[in-house]
Amino acid sequence: MAKLRFHIRYPEEHIPDPILYQIGKEFQVVTSIRRADVRETTGWLDVEFTGEADEIERAIEGLRLKGCIVDPIELNVVE
């Protein structure tokens, strides 16, 4: 089992949607929210994913297909 950490941003129009819940139903991953800031105009979550590495990869792709932007927990590491 792998544990990977991501910073997920919601596009403004998807803020009311239960996207993380949907991802948990569609893929064999367990999500654990550690920090979040969701407001009318912005939404981000710092989340740990637990599961098989390939399945986490598919879940991340699933988030992207739903319009989310997924970055490493460190945000930009290329300086």
Add this chain to the structure above:
Amino acid sequence: MTKKMLALICRECGKEYPTQDIHVCELCFGPLEVKYDYAAIKQSISRESILAGPTSLWRYVDLLPVEGTHFIGKYAGFTPLVHAKNLGAFLGLDNLYIKNDCVNHPTLSFKDRVVAIALTRARELGFETVACASTGNLANSVSAHAASAGMKCYVFIPGDLEAAKVLGNLIYRPNVIEIEGNYDAVNRLCSEIAGERHWAFVNINIRPYYAEGSKTLAFETAEQLGWRAPDQVVVPMASGSLLTKIWKGLNEFKKVGILDSVSTKINGAQAEGCSPISTAFQNGRDFFKPVKPDTIAKSLAIGNPADGYYALKTVAESHGAMDAVTDDEIVESIKLLAQTEGIFAETAGGVTIGVLRKLVKQGLIHKNDVTVAYITGNGLKTQEAVVDSVGRPTRIQPSLKHFTQTFGIEEST
């Protein structure tokens, strides 16, 4: 002196960790930073002890996150603070100073400061392999320092980087890995490799120590001004870390009794083509929205800045401001600095000077304010930005007659 580093502490929840190679809080995933024993440091540091130290950033070792004295990057720091009288006169400022990291050792950018600290700490932690993901100055500095320290080095770069920038790494013979794919893919892979390999990734798992090197810009500024904090500083923002650490450095000097007071306004500068932090400031937000960078100021082109939130907080705390400039304004400002002070800055320097000009025009920086503008890299590294706007040499025939005719100079008798 007793142990000066007490712990790594989460900037969000305050949970403490041992001073090892970790950078993210296991509990809330917030970033970690070094927690010092300021009471103990106050007992050993003084203006006299600093003056007796080496003429490098290591004179401030009491406030740096290393344990020993086997320093890597012995000559980094202690760059000139230039009283910019000509540029000051142009802008209407009597007390303008340029902190000139164009001449930092060994790779001509402020990254030599953070890398010196990072590699020294990495070796203390037992690492013999260092790495970074970079498009420019950071890679140059890591490669050079690793070469001089005899450490193995891996530099990850995007596959479409300009040849000159790749050469700036290859000359030191690190392992240079070009990654195919867009910036986001490169970014993500580097984060994954950092998690996978037991290497010292200077700006990932060594980041809590690496970032502390930026404080030395504040320490030097205060010392070179005659042990006082400036009234205003203008700092270029990429990740936003540098700006926060200049504020931290000035306040640490006050905390340990080196400075009597600090009321510096911290001002942040970005390029319009990548201005997530200054846009948030302009819109009165305490959060930023990531952007896709599109600017000639490549060394500041971080669209999702790790310390953006903390930079906004710092500027609010210090009652400073932020602004951004266009690519044309960047070029004009590079030329202005060169033609008034004889300092050829890279594009980030153009951003700093451009925003300085704007803040003066807006009445936010005043004539008598002691103002320091931070120039963080050398113009020889980004010549392509100005190559089409500096004209051509005057071409003449090889005769004295042509020379005197061309320049209207009377022939001497």
